[in-house]
Amino acid sequence: MSKSKPMACEGYRLTRRTMLGGMGASLLGMHVGKLAALAGTAHPATAEHVILFWCGGGMSHIDTWDPKPGRPTAGEFNPIKTSADGVQISEIFPKLARQMHHCALIRSIAGQNGDHGRATYQLQTSYQQGSTLLIHPGLGSVVAHECDRIGDLPAYITINGNAPRAGYLGQRCEAYFVGRPGVPDPYLAFPEGIQKTRGNKRLEILAKMNRRTEQQFGAEKLRAGSTAVEEAVNLMRSPALKAFEFDDIPAETIARYGDTDFGRGALLARRLVENGVRFVQVNRGGYDTHTNNFPAMETHGEIMDPALASLVEDLAASGRLDKTLIIMLSEFGRTPNINKDAGRDHHAKVFSCFMAGGGVKGGQVVGSSDEDGYSPKDRPVKVPDLHASVCHALGIDPNKEVDTPLDRPMKLVDGGTPVQELFG
């Protein structure tokens, strides 16, 4: 690889900073929320759960959801037909192609940020990253904040990586972290070598000690501490924990999803929503393909295709796809032009998004990009529109206001409008 190439990424950032710098002092707080707020918004929810696939690095749109056959920007992959009439996707997704009648694509997202940090921030929170004064909550935290918990499991779980922060929604809305899908979480059972009867005896000893302290001081926070212990023990004893363990899953099922971190993540996500979890984020990186884009995307396809196809197929078969919204997001797309290192660079001007279930009408494509995949051609969709659409599906009012630590009211979503076509 060339020595100078890696800088392209940061070089872009520099240019962007310079531009912002030139705009001077007013760059802060200039974000005026859209006043044309959504009318009413009290409508029945079409979804109860969300599975968000986060593709870190900026996933090429042309090599996945928006092929450009015959154009100089097409790249190495051919488009293939899918089970959705007239919808073609890249050949790196042969299995998923057979499920596309359940799925929808948006091909006209008009992004604003070409820098990883700022783009990640907006795609995950709907807000533009402002100064360091304020942190906006990620979409999963918004859902955890607005939707009641179902069952014993935490409302919001992130797999294979960290989710965005809960910001001003507070620690209660932070994601529960699962590092190794399919391997039991050691924090949900007594320590190694401590059998159940002994562990339970320990809990009784602890409860007695804590009662003594509570009787002495009678403080509210001590009682809250004991309640937290009870909640933890309830979770440890919950039958729903079986969702985390893959021991009873046939080997062929795991193989069908692909026995990879991503495949296991998708399989775990399915089991978690089946057990009431409201929002699951599955993370995967490696999409920042400035060099050798095509072999890298081939590898991504090999890993993503069986996982996504099996997830959609299984949820559809069990009828749960109707209540589960699947959405795949990334910072931005990648340049239509192929650079001298056979790579593609950052491209925010237009990119795509994959969705399925949760009230989203399958087999459709919303919007399009121009013939080279360079800009939106029709029906441009703004980034916050995606968040508003997820809220819409869950029956959450995206314009609801919550207070920040400095008592500033903030909307749950930064002024987006649900993409109505998605919901038919």
Place this chain on the structure above:
Amino acid sequence: MSAGKTRFVAGPIAAMLLTAVLTPWTLADSPVDRLIAQDNADKTDVTVAPVIDDMAFLRRATLDLIGRIPTSQEVNAYLAMPSGERRGKTVDRLLNDPRFADRWTVFFADMLRIRSNADGGTAELAYVNKAIADGKPYDELARELISANGRANKAPAVGFILGDNADPMALAGNVSQTFMGIRIACAQCHDHPFDDWEQKQFYGLAAYFGKTRRVESELAKTVYTTETREQRVQWPPERQKPKTREPVAPVFPFRLEDNYTGDKPPSHIARLIALRAKQERDRLASTKSKTDSLDALIDSAEPTLGSKPKTLDVAGESRQEARALNVEGDLYKASELRSELARLVTDPRNRYFSRSFVNRMWKELVGTGFIEPVDDFSDYNKPVHPKVMDWLADEFVASGYDLRSLIRTITATQAYQRGHLPAGLTEAKRREAHMAFTATPLRRMVSEVLYDCVVVAGHLEEQKWPAGANLKTITQRVRMVEMIDRTTGEATKVASGGPAGANLAMAGKPKMMAVSGGYDLESSIEVDFNAVLKKAMEADDGAPMLDKMKAMSPEQMEAMQMTGGDPTKRRRVTYKDVSIEVDDNPQYTSAMRMATPAQPSHFLRIFGQPARDQLGEKREYAPSMRQELLMLNGKLTHEASRVGILEPMYKLLDGPKPKVDDAIRLAYREILTREPSESEMSDAREIVAGEGKPLEGMADLRWALLNCHEFRYIP
């Protein structure tokens, strides 16, 4: 928190004086307590908690000052002292403990929002740690943070400016709220909705930062600040879409109390002037070379005469500019505007500066601030006991802004040494007593302290098992990486798919990484602060920098791994379960010297360590289910509970005649810093006997003691 020892007095405030007599140790007559008593004179039915006993004081002061519980050796030494000397001598010992700087670095890191992963963050953290260890006056620290310029490896204080991306608006809000407790940040976009600040005043403050630029140099692989001629802060605000905008002149919007600008300054300022004069004489008299000290370097970075301000073409960066980095006089020239602001902020007549800091410290140590939230001084948010706050603030100024003097003063008061309220009081009565400073609220340990306390109580810093005592076979899922030839499909194995790029700033070993067994949220990897600063001092220009040295973004690094850089091949990862034999004997280091903040799901964060990326963010102390899962089931607590063969406890319980009562007393002393009561003793005997083997029963007792409320709340 021991049961049945405390006595509570309800009634006229005169009774407060009695409580001092009831305690074995009579407190020094602090003006703080006299002022509090005067304020409380008309409060006839405020509840008063007595001063805590000697053992509770030892635990409280050790936790507060050095961030861990006392060891049994420290308890023994304390008890061997005459009762009247214990508290004062202990505070003096703790103020000189090497852990003092680490514990208060946590406090400053929260206040200054230090993030190791921000530009210059690691160097700033190490710099603050050294400043506390060296006893650098707080006003000097603040001046350096506000005015530093250049690159973090040479001027580590610049991490403060870089932390907010040198953004004038963010820095104006930050400096006023952090150092003066004034929330002017809302006035950035509009006149403050619930206060009297006007937008124009905010712009005047921001203008002090308007000539500072953050520069990201590709050639030198670094980020630094520099000064330009152009004032970036302009009026009217751009969002008003004005036709023309004018550069704003810097104006300090806060009032200095200069009604005593006559010949005689007030006594606390006179004392400060005398102290500084004496320190200057001593410094001149000293022949000790200071060339190797950081301070000397920073001092030398004062404005260089005649150096031409350089205009930087940030976008079209040239090689010439990279060379210009070597011109220290230029790059490290302190910002004149920010130096002026730093002087104003830290002017002894700026009472917000000293009040704000003593208020933060009082809240940290006593549990209730004069003003809460601690960073919200306003005409609409009046303090309780303002005279006490002002007295402490003036003493702080007179002491030369000395952190240790302030802590010594606070810990010597009855207000600090009071116990908690008993059960059966309404929340209103509790609040009243806490705000009258006649009782202290329960305070949970900060997360780093809780972590360290489990480590200390469980002898996990030391080797507590002989080699080979915990041999076990574990199965690990490992990644096998192959490169597949895209034409032939042929596979080649490669060594590892692990992440590349070790951090230069990391020293020490990740002690439990190898056998984590999925317990990934409790690791402690120590950062060697001295090495960070030393490396910074030695680094040549152009050498890889500590602050930002990534040639590739992490995103791109990940993508590169997909192909290994060879366009004809792609990567395939498969997994294999491998059995390995390990000696599972984890040791843990202090959580106070880690890169900070920890990752979001780490023990420290779950227990409330803030992410420090938003202004006004505070530590959270609310209990949560996830905290309990970490404590009940985590490896840290589990390993701390197990009795190691090399521990003193082992000798008491091993063999045919175990000394159970002695062992129980040791457990209570090591974990709760007190003796067990009679009923606790009889419960504990049953627990220790319960598992058949006393060592196992003791592990159960220790597990419960480490998990109980009393352990994690400061007595």
